[in-house]
Amino acid sequence: MNLAINTPAQTQNRKADHIRICLENNVQSPAITTGLEKYRFTHTCLPELNGQDIDVSTTFLGKYLNAPLLISSMTGGTEQAGIINRRLAEVAQEYKLAMGVGSVRVAVEKPQVADTFVVRKYAPDILLFANLGAVQLNYKYGIDECLRIIDLIAADALILHINPLQEFIQPRGDTNFSGLLDKISDLCSKLPVPIIVKEVGNGISAIIAEKLIAAGVQAIDVAGAGGTSWALVESERAETSLQRRLGQTFADWGIPTADCITSIRNYHPHIPLIASGGLRHGLDVAKAIALGADIAGLAMPYLKAAAVSEAAVVELTEVLIAEITTVLFCTANSNLYELKQSKSLQRVE
Secondary structure, eight states, X not given: OOOSOOOHHHHHHHHHXXXXXXXXXXXXXXXXXXXXXXXXXXXXXXOOSOXXXXXXXXXXXXXXXXXXXXXXXXXXXXXXXHHHHHHHHHHHHHHTOEEEOOOTHHHHHOGGGXXXXXXXXXXXXXXXXXXXXXXXXXXXXXXXXXXHHHHHHTOSEEEEEOOHHHHHHSTTOOOOOTTHHHHHHHHHHHOSSOEEXXXXXXXXXHHHHHHHHHTTOOEEEOOOBSSBOHHHHHHHTOSSHHHHHHHHHTTXXXXXHHHHHXXXXXXXXXXXXXXXXXXXXXXXXXXXXXXXXXXXXXXHHHHHHHTTOHHHHHHHHHHHHHHHHHHHHHTTOSXXXXXXXXXXXXXXX
């Protein structure tokens, strides 16, 4: 199934569809959750801290961040996507946050849309990630194309996203995932920037993380289940009843975000780890960091804000930072390192 080849125009239309569906339809996983609700912070009524001294800054891949926030990879390739990326990049620069752009494949195939991804002019010194589907390594993409993508974005790292469920369901999906680990390993040894591997909402297990780390991957974004279901998104784009049925059946497929974080961190205490997948506020971010993540990525909240205005993105960022800061103050932790080392977060079931 899904043997037809995508044209650049089809890829561009798909990106427009994805934005529209995510903004207009309820495509959140209907039953599975992130698992973060199973944890609760122990309130400290006497924190013995000055709230003005709370520090939520961190570093990731050697670069300073004013808060442990990644504006996760979302989009590019259309006029609307370009506006969204500009708004996100300007706020990322103002608040010194990390940011990823959507898959840059369409810009390679259709150079006239490349400008919708090029955000360095708005964010000259943020931690910025380029993005490509790992499966494209089986569809004529290699070191040269990856170097072009990195140069185009002026990226600090390259995200390779792995999305077998989404590709299997979507019309004309790319489903040849054979031999990818060796190709990822080869890229890791040749690219001048780190490679981050992420899922897209179905999670990365500790077993797969082990293989990726052995291959040379330098950071992992768990992108667990419990947030946006790309199976549901693709069911909304379905061209056949089979595709629609598959998207609905597998709407809750995946490993909850909290389980991804704890299992990977237990086996790999030092790998740079991004928590994403269904995080919706700063309390989720704080829980993810307390469980072992280094930074946290949010997509849907930032997409919805950026679709409104840059001011809405600023407001969301201010709220997220305030929520993280509140957690630290009310658990008597003055910084993120202390939060990680504390026993403040407890499982409640």
